[in-house]
Every structure is written in structure tokens, then in C-alpha cells.
Amino acid sequence: MTQRKPVRVMVVGGGTAGWSAAAALARLLPGVAEVHVIESADVGIVGVGEATLPHVRQFVQQLGIDEADFMRATHATFKLGIDFRNFGRIGDSYIHPFGTFGREVAHVPFHHYWLQCRARGVAADIGHYSLAVQAARAGRFAVPRDDDLSLGSSYGYAYQFDAGLFGPYLGTFALQHGARRTEGTIESVQRDPLTGTVVSVTLAGGAQFSADLFIDCSGFRSLLLGEALDEPWEDWSHWLPCDRAIAMPTASPAGEIEPYTRATALGAGWAWRIPLQHRVGNGYVYASAFLEDDAAVAALRQTVQGKALAEPRQLRFRAGRRRNSWVGNVVAIGLSSGFLEPLESTSIYLSHMAITRLIDLFPIDGVQPSGAAEASRREFNRLVDMEYDRIRDFLILHYHATTRDDSPFWDHVRTMTVPDSLAEKMALWRRTGRIAKYGEGLFFEPSWVAVYLGQNVAPERWDSRAALPQASALEGALARLEREIAGLASAMPGHRQFLTMQAARLANAG
Amino acid sequence: MPGSARDALRTIVVAGTGPVGLAAAIALRRALPSSMVTLVRTPDDPAALADSAATFLPQTNAFHDRLGIDEKGLILRCGASHRLALAFAGWTGPDHTTLQAYGAAPPDGVDPRANPAMAATLAAAERFAIAPDDPALPLSDIDHALRVNPEAYRNHLAALARHLGVVGGDRLLRAAVPDGKGGLAEVVLEDGTRIGGDLFVDGSGPAARLASALPLQDREDWSGQLPCDRVLVARQEDQFRLTTMDEVAAMTTGWRASSFGRDGCHAHFAFQSDCGPDEAAVGAAGFESGTLVAIAPGRRAQAWQANVLCLGDAAAQFEPLHWMNLSLAHAQMALFLEHLPGREDEPLERAEYNRRAGAMADRVRDFIALHYCAKHRPEGRFWAQVATLERSDSLALTLAEYSGRGRLPYFEDDMVSRDAWKLAMATIGLAPGMAPRIAALPVASQAALADQHKARVAAALRQAIPYPQWLAAYPKAFP
Numbered sequence: 006m007t008q009r010k011p012v013r014v015m016v017v018g019g020g021t022a023g024w025s026a027a028a029a030l031a032r033l034l035p036g037v038a039e040v041h042v043i044e045s046a047d048v049g050i051v052g053v054g055e056a057t058l059p060h061v062r063q064f065v066q067q068l069g070i071d072e073a074d075f076m077r078a079t080h081a082t083f084k085l086g087i088d089f090r091n092f093g094r095i096g097d098s099y100i101h102p103f104g105t106f107g108r109e110v111a112h113v114p115f116h117h118y119w120l121q122c123r124a125r126g127v128a129a130d131i132g133h134y135s136l137a138v139q140a141a142r143a144g145r146f147a148v149p150r151d152d153d154l155s156l157g158s159s160y161g162y163a164y165q166f167d168a169g170l171f172g173p174y175l176g177t178f179a180l181q182h183g184a185r186r187t188e189g190t191i192e193s194v195q196r197d198p199l200t201g202t203v204v205s206v207t208l209a210g211g212a213q214f215s216a217d218l219f220i221d222c223s224g225f226r227s228l229l230l231g232e233a234l235d236e237p238w239e240d241w242s243h244w245l246p247c248d249r250a251i252a253m254p255t256a257s258p259a260g261e262i263e264p265y266t267r268a269t270a271l272g273a274g275w276a277w278r279i280p281l282q283h284r285v286g287n288g289y290v291y292a293s294a295f296l297e298d299d300a301a302v303a304a305l306r307q308t309v310q311g312k313a314l315a316e317p318r319q320l321r322f323r324a325g326r327r328r329n330s331w332v333g334n335v336v337a338i339g340l341s342s343g344f345l346e347p348l349e350s351t352s353i354y355l356s357h358m359a360i361t362r363l364i365d366l367f368p369i370d371g372v373q374p375s376g377a378a379e380a381s382r383r384e385f386n387r388l389v390d391m392e393y394d395r396i397r398d399f400l401i402l403h404y405h406a407t408t409r410d411d412s413p414f415w416d417h418v419r420t421m422t423v424p425d426s427l428a429e430k431m432a433l434w435r436r437t438g439r440i441a442k443y444g445e446g447l448f449f450e451p452s453w454v455a456v457y458l459g460q461n462v463a464p465e466r467w468d469s470r471a472a473l474p475q476a477s478a479l480e481g482a483l484a485r486l487e488r489e490i491a492g493l494a495s496a497m498p499g500h501r502q503f504l505t506m507q508a509a510r511l512a513n514a515g
Numbered sequence: 516m517p518g519s520a521r522d523a524l525r526t527i528v529v530a531g532t533g534p535v536g537l538a539a540a541i542a543l544r545r546a547l548p549s550s551m552v553t554l555v556r557t558p559d560d561p562a563a564l565a566d567s568a569a570t571f572l573p574q575t576n577a578f579h580d581r582l583g584i585d586e587k588g589l590i591l592r593c594g595a596s597h598r599l600a601l602a603f604a605g606w607t608g609p610d611h612t613t614l615q616a617y618g619a620a621p622p623d624g625v626d627p628r629a630n631p632a633m634a635a636t637l638a639a640a641e642r643f644a645i646a647p648d649d650p651a652l653p654l655s656d657i658d659h660a661l662r663v664n665p666e667a668y669r670n671h672l673a674a675l676a677r678h679l680g681v682v683g684g685d686r687l688l689r690a691a692v693p694d695g696k697g698g699l700a701e702v703v704l705e706d707g708t709r710i711g712g713d714l715f716v717d718g719s720g721p722a723a724r725l726a727s728a729l730p731l732q733d734r735e736d737w738s739g740q741l742p743c744d745r746v747l748v749a750r751q752e753d754q755f756r757l758t759t760m761d762e763v764a765a766m767t768t769g770w771r772a773s774s775f776g777r778d779g780c781h782a783h784f785a786f787q788s789d790c791g792p793d794e795a796a797v798g799a800a801g802f803e804s805g806t807l808v809a810i811a812p813g814r815r816a817q818a819w820q821a822n823v824l825c826l827g828d829a830a831a832q833f834e835p836l837h838w839m840n841l842s843l844a845h846a847q848m849a850l851f852l853e854h855l856p857g858r859e860d861e862p863l864e865r866a867e868y869n870r871r872a873g874a875m876a877d878r879v880r881d882f883i884a885l886h887y888c889a890k891h892r893p894e895g896r897f898w899a900q901v902a903t904l905e906r907s908d909s910l911a912l913t914l915a916e917y918s919g920r921g922r923l924p925y926f927e928d929d930m931v932s933r934d935a936w937k938l939a940m941a942t943i944g945l946a947p948g949m950a951p952r953i954a955a956l957p958v959a960s961q962a963a964l965a966d967q968h969k970a971r972v973a974a975a976l977r978q979a980i981p982y983p984q985w986l987a988a989y990p991k992a993f994p
């Protein structure tokens with residue numbers, strides 16, 4: 006076996022994206038990638054991003070990180086889904102769970118049978134047939150079982166953690182696995198005048214560092230991809246008009262910790278509520294074209310419960326992405342590559358997905374302008390594009406599927422023209438109750454079903470086979486399923502109790 | 516909440532009484548027990564390669580389960596036997612044979628060219644076992660395909676169809692009558708009987724005797740990617756062998772596949788008409804007799820139009836390498852059941868089916884085309900021609916990623932498993948590129964991966980028994 010020279014990788018930025026990339030590269034590609042992180046205390050991190058998706062577990066697991074240890078360090082709680090309030094209509098609330106609804110019967114998805122019973126007036130809310138939803142509503146949690154056939158394995162979970170602690174936790178891990186760190190602010194970027202590739206960066210004070218491959222995790226500023234390489238921006242703000250957020254943590258209320266994130270639609274956007282072990286993260290994501298900043302702060306203050314732990318902080322962004330995430334020897338990961346607002350907690354997923362792809366496609370023989378590295382780039386960009394496009398459509402659905410007409414913001418999103426790809430999916434659902442399927446990416450059938458039904462987009466017709474079973478038999482089966490799920494949910498410990506037991510196990514083991 | 520279930524299809528007409536038509540009739544009748552499913556006979560067409568199949572693929576087993584056809588019935592009544600691997604002889608050079616097995620490929624980091632899959636090792640040793648469900652058990656890595664006697668299989672399906680209440684099948688189709696709206700109004704039988712339907716399934720083979728009456732006949736042409744447009748179909752009853760391995764041999768003029776059923780050898784010789792007169796090619800095949808058929812590689816752009824669904828050779832025609840024709844029909848049938856329409860037309864649903872069924876067919880095309888991408892090919896005009904074939908973008912990407920870093924990019928609706936892709940790459944002698952995660956392992960750990968694989972294969976081999984012995988014990992072992 007020939008001895009390869011390690012590829013010198015510079016990670017620019019030490020936020021969640023940067024330290025996730027550094028940790029994964031150091032742990033999974035030792036000897037192949039030599040990792041150097043540059044972060045700036047003066048610039049700081051964005052400091053939000055606390056709700057995640059179930060994929061984060063795989064990401065953490067593949068690094069060999071112990072779940073209980075990591076959860077303790079980041080004051081993390083469990084998340085079973087998102088409770089969407091006031092989206093389809095003021096007063097509505099539905100949970101988009103990390104899990105399925107019912108079971109398919111004779112190869113026909115459950116929701117067709119549910120629609121059938123619903124039309125006869127004999128079905129409960131669809132959430133009653135999802136264990137994730139019922140556990141969430143009851144404030145309970147248990148780890149899913151791993152046998153495929155039981156209802157106990159019909160859900161997944163993610164975490165809600167302290168955005169200020171997750172990066173540093175992975176930072177310590179990355180340094181333990183051989184990553185190097187430099188503190189300083191990058192002031193200029195040097196490029197090869199012939200090839201245009203990035204050669205080095207220079208910090209305030211004059212220190213210069215070079216590398217073969219640069220991972221731009223510099224946040225919204227997009228120091229390398231956006232500023233140095235000027236990669237064009239594809240703007241999606243006509244579909245996703247929210248461009249600002251006010252964030253403000255509050256003290257935890259007494260009582261159960263909700264094992265889910267809340268998203269409450271407001272006049273010009275929506276507010277998040279993310280319960281952690283030690284505090285609650287809150288924020289109002291809004292469209293500045295429809296709301297003044299002061300009014301946003303006032304609205305958030307009105308929405309939150311509990312004592313504010315800090316002054317409200319404003320963040321600015323826009324929806325869209327850089328045309329390509331990987332250009333030359335620069336790969337942008339995290340906010341520097343693009344942004345889709347946090348309505349479905351997809352941003353950290355997008356970073357982790359990109360990191361995993363980068364590792365799978367890593368140019369182990371170096372980053373030449375053409376050849377193998379070019380194939381890596383093309384494939385990486387293809388995969389990232391696909392993920393962005395699908396998530397974009399799913400997010401737009403949350404705004405568009407509404408009857409709200411109580412503010413100019415909701416009038417706009419309700420009546421706007423959506424991408425053809427989404428319009429076709431919605432029409433297919435309305436006409437037939439079917440979900441356009443794909444096997445790779447995020448948000449499969451149950452997710453679309455949850456949002457459609459939760460926001461009152463009901464199909465006009467559904468699968469003819471749902472009318473085959475005898476009405477009484479179907480009703481009985483649904484009632485049994487509902488009872489079984491209620492039983493399983495009530496047998497779970499409370500979320501807080503589960504966390505306490507987990508901490509105790511960890512303490513005993515240590 | 517308003518709305519209602521769609522009105523179920525009431526009358527379904529299925530043209531074609533071969534395995535494609537019969538399976539469709541069975542599946543539809545099972546899905547909609549209250550519907551009237553009528554079979555209409557069409558002339559047997561030897562060019563309907565999906566219908567003449569004497570052997571299946573591993574994924575057929577699950578589809579058969581769904582139809583309610585169990586392996587035991589096939590073994591006891593249709594003379595079924597088991598295949599674990601397919602030997603490609605002379606494909607990458609003279610005197611060179613590689614085995615393409617079913618089931619799991621060796622794990623990442625282990626070159627499948629030097630470390631055969633478990634099923635290949637079993638096949639080479641003429642041993643057999645049924646894979647257990649528990650993935651911890653070494654033998655769970657294998658999978659098998661069945662061969663059957665085609666006539667018995669067809670009778671078996673026909674009996675099941677009758678048992679389920681499917682009617683007809685005795686009278687020939689005379690004509691299909693368009694409805695003026697892009698679909699069909701009715702079919703006319705030889706005795707003048709007219710049968711209308713909510714849905715018409717065309718399983719009549721390449722002639723597409725229903726769909727050919729429709730206004731749209733657009734096709735995707737695959738002749739630039741798949742070389743063979745002639746197939747000689749033969750049966751050699753004297754060539755009897757009880758084996759878990761079949762064979763595809765590269766000849767200078769094409770390729771010849773032999774599947775050794777319990778009823779003799781079912782052979783195909785496939786070649787390209789441009790390479791010389793048919794007689795010369797056929798002479799070189801070495802068969803005493805056979806039926807020569809012409810095929811036009813390609814698929815219907817829209818296999819489902821208005822109220823007419825094409826399946827099997829009516830939907831896609833291609834050379835029978837790996838005998839995938841019937842399996843594709845099955846996979847598309849399952850996809851159709853997922854999109855089972857009601858009585859009223861839903862263009863969006865059809866578009867969704869056509870999109871996915873098309874992607875599925877295109878990936879099958881890619882998989883077959885992959886077998887022509889070997890660096891070293893046999894001598895002869897056919898193979899020189901093969902060297903000039905185009906590659907689809909999806910195949911080019913698959914090849915580049917595999918040889919670049921041992922990776923197989925994901926494609927939606929690919930009915931060929933990742934393991935099968937990997938093992939096919941080994942068949943054509945293509946080495947997996949170095950995956951970054953493997954490159955990061957110490958050399959000793961890399962070597963250990965191959966050793967672990969070998970040990971698992973060896974353990975499995977000890978638990979398998981000689982195939983003739985396994986088969987002889989079958990009626991007793993599975994009462």
C-alpha cells in the first residue's frame with residue numbers, strides 16, 4: 006500500500022458547523038485529513054440552533070460519542086417532534102412527529118383508512134395513532150425498541166441542546182483526536198493568481214496559514230465561498246420571506262419538560278420554543294417587510310413564559326443558497342453555504358449531511374483542479390442541491406397551506422405562487438391522498454401527511470381499497486390501535502424522570 | 516371533513532395469459548376482491564421474454580409471497596430448483612470465469628474480485644442452504660433465485676387465478692377499441708363478444724395488442740446502450756444438471772446463457788443483427804434448434820396511458836441478460852398497486868407512476884449495460900461493436916464513483932440492490948476505488964476486514980450441504 010500524504014484541511018470557523026466538521030474529519034479520516042481549525046472570539050458564533058432532527062444521533066454515534074455524556078454536557082433534552090400552532094388556522098395545533106401513523110394494511114398506507122373513518126365520523130385526530138405524538142403530548146419519553154414489527158419501534162427522537170455548548174463539546178473531542186486549533190480573525194484570503202484556488206489565509210497580526218482544502222464554516226459571512234470566490238447566491242426569499250429573528254432565553258418553568266419543540270405562528274412569522282434542561286430557548290422568526298423590529302421584540306416578550314434570562318438579540322438572514330457549495334478547493338458547510346429558516350430544524354442536519362458526504366467523497370489524493378477531485382465536487386454539489394430543494398418545498402408548504410387572512414404576511418404566503426415541484430405534490434395529494442415518494446433525503450410520507458392534515462389540506466379522494474374492510478371492523482381496528490398507543494405512551498416515564506435516571510446511570514458508571 | 520374513497524375499479528381486462536398477464540390478474544384480484552378481472556388470450560409470442568422466463572431473480576421470491584405463491588408449491592409442482600450464482604465465462608478474457616452471486620457482497624474495504632461473496636463460494640462448492648433471518652448468522656448473507664418449468668409455472672399461476680375468481684382466458688383477442696379520449700372503450704374477442712373495462716392491462720408482449728390502439732406510441736430507444744436485438748431461444752432437454760450455478764458465456768458473436776432447470780437447459784443466445792447475417796450467428800451458437808426472435812431494445816415513454824397499463828415486454832424490451840424481464844414487470848406491478856387508481860382518471864397519479872416506473876426500467880437498462888463496460892472484452896465483431904456503445908449519465912456516474920472510491924450513488928427506484936451492483940462490478944473486473952474511510956484505517960485493519968469476511972464464508976460453507984442432497988431431502992424436511 007502506498008503511503009499517501011495527508012490532505013491539509015483548514016476549517017474556517019468554530020461554530021456548530023466548524024467543530025462538527027473538524028470532529029468528524031479528525032475521528033473518521035485520521036491520517037487522510039490533517040485538521041486545523043481557525044476561529045475568532047471577536048467574531049463569535051451565531052449562538053442559536055438548538056433543535057435537531059433524528060439524524061443527529063447517527064452523526065454523534067458514528068463518532069463514538071456516548072449519548073448520555075454528550076446530553077449532560079450540552080444540557081440536552083429529548084425531542085419527539087414539533088408542535089405547530091396556529092399555522093393552518095388560529096387555534097389549531099398539531100405535532101409533526103419523528104415517527105409514523107398507524108400501520109399500513111394490505112400495502113395501503115394507514116392514512117387512507119384513517120380518512121375513510123374520519124369521513125364516517127368515527128376516527129380521532131390522526132395524532133392519536135402515532136406513538137410519538139401521544140408520548141409528546143403526555144410529556145413522556147422512552148428510547149424506541151429496536152424490533153421492526155412492534156409499535157414500540159414506530160418512532161425516533163432527536164435532541165434539543167444548548168447551541169453555545171454543542172460546538173465546544175465537539176471541539177474538545179476534535180482536539181483529542183488530533184485536530185489543531187488557532188484563535189484569530191482572518192483578515193485576508195490569498196489565492197493562486199493562475200488557478201484561483203485558495204492558498205492561505207492571513208490573520209489580524211499577520212500570521213499566515215496555508216492548506217490544501219478549505220472548509221468554509223464562517224457562518225453567514227461566507228468568508229471564502231461568498232466573499233473570496235464570489236459564488237452566486239440563489240435567492241428564495243420570495244417563497245420564504247422571513248429574514249430576521251429575535252432570540253431570547255427564559256427560565257425553565259416548573260413541571261414537566263416538553264419533549265418537543267414548539268413553533269407558534271404569529272402575525273409576521275412564527276416563534277420557537279425549545280425547552281432545555283436548564284432553560285428555554287425562544288425566538289421570533291419574522292419577515293422585516295411585514296414587521297418592525299421593535300414590534301417583533303414586543304410580540305416575543307408577550308409570547309414567552311417565564312423570566313427572561315438575557316436581553317433580546319437580533320439575527321438577520323435570507324433564504325437561499327450559494328449556487329455551488331464546493332468550488333475549487335473550498336467547501337462551504339453550515340450557514341456559509343446557504344440558509345433555510347429553522348421551522349423544521351433542518352440547518353444542523355444540512356451541515357451534518359454535507360460533512361458525511363464530504364467524508365464519503367473526500368479527495369484522498371489531494372485537491373487538483375480536475376480529475377478525481379472534480380468528480381467529488383460535482384457529486385457533492387448534486388447531493389447538497391437535492392437536499393436543499395426538497396427541504397425548501399416542505400418548508401414552503403407550512404406557510405402556503407393556510408386559511409389565515411389576519412395579516413398581510415399570511416395573505417402573501419397564502420396567495421403566493423409556489424415552486425412547480427411543490428404545486429404538483431400538493432395537487433397529487435388533494436386528488437388522490439398520495440405522497441410523491443423518494444427514498445433519499447429528509448421528510449418522508451408521514452411528515453408530509455402530518456403537515457397536510459395538520460394544516461387542513463385534506464384529500465378530496467383517497468385509495469379505493471380503504472373502503473374495502475367492513476366499516477365496523479375498521480372502526481374496531483382503529484379503536485384498538487388508539488388504545489394500544491395510549492397504553493404504550495402512558496407506560497413511558499415522564500421526560501424529566503427519564504433525564505434524571507439517565508444522569509444517575511451516567512454518574513454510577515463514571 | 517369532506518371527500519370519499521375513490522370508486523374502486525369494477526371491471527379489469529387483462530390481455531395476455533402468460534406469467535405477466537396472470538400475475539397482474541392475480542395481484543389485481545387480490546387487491547380488489549370485488550372487481551371483475553377478465554383474462555383475454557393473445558397469441559403466444561416467443562419474443563415476449565418476460566413471459567417465457569424459466570428462471571427468476573431473488574426479488575421474485577418476495578413478490579411471489581405477495582401473490583400467495585410459496586416456494587414449496589413451486590418446488591413440488593413446477594419443478595423449481597435454486598440458483599445461487601451466475602458464472603460469466605470468457606466475459607473479461609478467454610479462459611476467465613467470474614461468479615456473480617446473490618445476497619450480500621463482501622463488506623466495504625474488501626475487494627469482491629479477490630474475495631467472492633458467500634453465495635459464490637457455496638455455488639462453486641455445489642452446496643446450498645436457505646438463508647436464515649437472523650443477520651448474525653453467516654448464512655444470512657446468501658440469497659437465491661428459482662428456476663421453474665415454464666409450462667408448469669404458467670399452469671400454476673392460471674390455477675391460482677381461477678381459484679381467486681379471475682375469469683376468461685380461453686378466447687383470443689380480436690381487437691381493442693379506443694374510447695376517443697386517449698384510452699380504450701372495450702375489447703372484442705374472437706367470437707364477437709365485447710368486454711368493456713375501467714382498466715386494461717396489456718401483458719400481450721412486444722406487440723402490445725391493446726396499447727398499439729392508443730394514440731401515443733412514444734418510445735425511449737435503448738439500442739445505443741444495449742447491443743443485442745436478436746435472441747435465439749432454445750431448450751435442451753438432454754442437458755440436465757442439478758446445480759446452483761447457471762452460466763453466461765461470451766462468444767465471438769454474442770453471448771449465450773444456460774439455465775439448468777430440472778427439466779433441462781433453457782438457453783438464450785443473444786446477438787446483434789448488424790454484426791452479420793442471422794444464420795451465421797445462429798450457427799455459431801451451437802444449438803440444434805431454437806426460435807429466433809427480434810427485439811427492439813427500449814421502453815414505452817409512458818407505460819400507463821389513460822386506462823391502459825403496459826407490463827412486461829409491452830412496456831420494455833431488452834436482452835435477457837440475468838433474466839430481468841419478468842422481475843422488472845413484477846416490480847412495476849408492485850409500483851402500480853401502490854398507485855392503484857380508481858375509476859376516474861387522475862393524470863397526476865399516472866404521471867407519478869410513469870416517472871417512477873421509467874426510472875426503474877432505466878436502472879435495469881443501466882445494470883445490463885454495465886456488463887458491457889469491462890476493460891478487457893472478448894475478441895470478435897460483436898465485442899468491437901460493444902466498445903462503441905453509449906453510456907447513460909446515470910451509468911457513467913455509477914461507474915465513476917465505484918472506480919473512484921468504491922461508492923455506489925443512490926438512485927431512486929433502483930430495483931437492483933447495491934450488493935448486486937457491487938458484485939456485477941467485480942464480474943466485469945472493475946476494482947472498487949479506495950473509500951476515504953477505508954483509507955483512514957491502519958493497513959492491518961484493512962487486511963483484517965478481508966480475513967473476517969473469509970472466516971464468515973468458511974463458517975457458512977460448513978453449514979451448507981450438497982445441493983442434490985438438500986433437494987432430495989426437501990419433501991421430508993418441509994412437509
Ligand SMILES: Cc1cc2nc3c(=O)[nH]c(=O)nc-3n(C[C@H](O)[C@H](O)[C@H](O)COP(=O)(O)OP(=O)(O)OC[C@H]3O[C@@H](n4cnc5c(N)ncnc54)[C@H](O)[C@@H]3O)c2cc1C
Nearest residue numbers: 018019020021022045051054191223224339340347352353
Ligand atoms: C434564528 C435562527 C434559529 C436557528 N435555529 C436552528 C434550529 O433550531 N436547528 C438547527 O438545526 N439550526 C438552527 N439554526 C441554524 C444554526 O444556528 C446553524 O446551522 C449552526 O449554528 C451552524 O452555524 P455555523 O457554524 O455555520 O456558523 P456560526 O455559528 O456563525 O460560526 C461561524 C464561525 O466562523 C468564525 N468566523 C467568522 N468570521 C471569521 C473570521 N474572519 N476569522 C476567523 N473566524 C471567523 C466565527 O468565529 C465562528 O466560529 C438557526 C439559525 C438562526 C439564524
